Amino acid sequence: MKLSCALFAGLLAAGSALAEPYSPEPWLADLEQMRQAFETKYANREWLMRDREIDLAALFDRQVKRLREADSEVAARAIFDRMIRYIGDGHVVLIWPSPATAAVAPATDVCTRLGYNTNNTSLGLGPSLTGFQRVGSESDPFPAGMITVQGARVGVLRINMFVPHATPQLCESAIAELNIPADKPCDERCADAILTRAYDKLTIALQDQVRALQAAGAKQLLVDIVANGGGSEWVHAAARVISPRPLQSAPSGFVRGEHWSKHWRNLANELRTAAAKASPSDRSKLLAWAAEADAARQEAEKTCVTNCEWLGRAGFATGLVANAPSGTFDGKPWGVHVFSPAQYPYRDSVWRAPVIVLVDEYTGSAAEDFAATLQDNHASVIVGGRTAGAGCGYTNGGTPTTLNNSRAVLRLPDCVRFRTDGSNAVNGVIPDVLVGIRGQDSVKFKAKLFEAKLPEAMQLAEKQMAAR
DSSP states (O other): OHHHHHHHHHHHHHHHHHSOOOOHHHHHHHHHHHHHHHHHHOTTHHHHHHTSOOOHHHHHHHHHHHHHHOOSHHHHHHHHHHHHHHHOOTTOEEEOOOOOOOOOOOOSSHHHHTTOOSTTOOOOSGGGSTTOEEESOTTSSSOEEEEEETTEEEEEEEOOOBSGGGOHHHHHHHHHHTTOOTTSOOOHHHHHHHHHHHHHHHHHHHHHHHHHHHHTTOSEEEEEOTTOOOBOTHHHHHHHHHOSSOOOOOEEEEEOSHHHHHHHHHHHHHHHHHHTTSOHHHHHHHHHHHHHHHHHHHHHTOOOOSSSOSEEEEEETTBSOSOOOTTTTTTOGGGGGTOGGGGSOOOTTSOOSOEEEEEOTTOOTHHHHHHHHHHHTTOOEEEESOOOOOOSOOSTTOOOEEOTTTOOEEEOOOEEEBOTTSOBGGGOOOOSEEOOOOTTSOHHHHHHHHHHHHHHHHHHHHHHHHTO
16 A cells, blocks of 8 residues: 555656646747737737727737736636637637647548538528528528518528538539549649639529529518628629629728738739730720739838838729629639629629628628628618628738747738728628627527517618619
């Protein structure tokens, strides 16, 4: 017994000797790296200080004190996580390195390997609305149906995400049409071909579903983007399909520095290369846009020290062009460089009647852009809860910072979308008709709360339509 106790005590002592004591210094070094990143690469720095009223220097100073008082690496990591949550910007993310795990056999089919899955899909609130009648199938890329409210027929359209990855059948159909073996390696060129075809199919599916609701007798359209976490720039094509009026895209801002300088430099070169082969009328436009890109590059290369605007400003959420009728750039491969929706086969205003968009606190990023663009153009009535507040995100991969000690990766947004009132879109979308829903509420409870406000929203949408 005495021998066993002595052995156990010896093992404890050996374990203690092997365990490294907590030292705040490496964590303070990581914190200083973060401070520098926020001061040089964070697009929403002015918003954080002005709208959120957070003193950035004081915030970091408080973390210094807390790290010195911490007693373990677990506590230090928690301090970083709390600070990120406190900032309250959906695109400010700290990604900790994953612990080593046993190797997992890779997926055998191309679509799964490329990230096409149904993990982020739901049928939305539609099936929980009184009298809901399905139009099409549950497996459609955009589940839809009809309800009747005070004698008026309303089409209900669910958008899970603004990317095709939530609908694996789009990928499966694409690889079948492209004759790509489903069980063979797929390089970057192969993945791009699949993605392009999947986006085309997604665009056509949206337009077809809208037409199906029209054919079913819908007089108003309810677009459900509750818990839609975002997507890609395809959102601008989707908004133009849904909107009964032409849309003007939001003006953009960007963080000065090499990241955006390179973007504008490359864009100017692309446009001049296209101009060399273009018709005389197109050539003059392309050279004018190239000059705009040059001016934006010069803005990106300016250093802001004092009494200057933190962000450079140029272009719009859709590129150098804020609005163009669908088809304007058909047959012009360079069109996507000035107006991003040009890469998709969409048509304007497939829907031409009143629109209502349903949102909640889990509606974020590109989904917020969808709601904000429609709201700012008076093309839709927004109903629900204030959205997440993710704003603009990361362009061309962004400018991630890997912390030297912990190897955590800090991602900061490098761009800003400005609303028509001049505010930063990171504030989130405040609905025209507020509903007391919470993100974690059950689907049925959200539907119940929303239904009580739906007649009010429909009246506003009718007035909005009549005022055009």
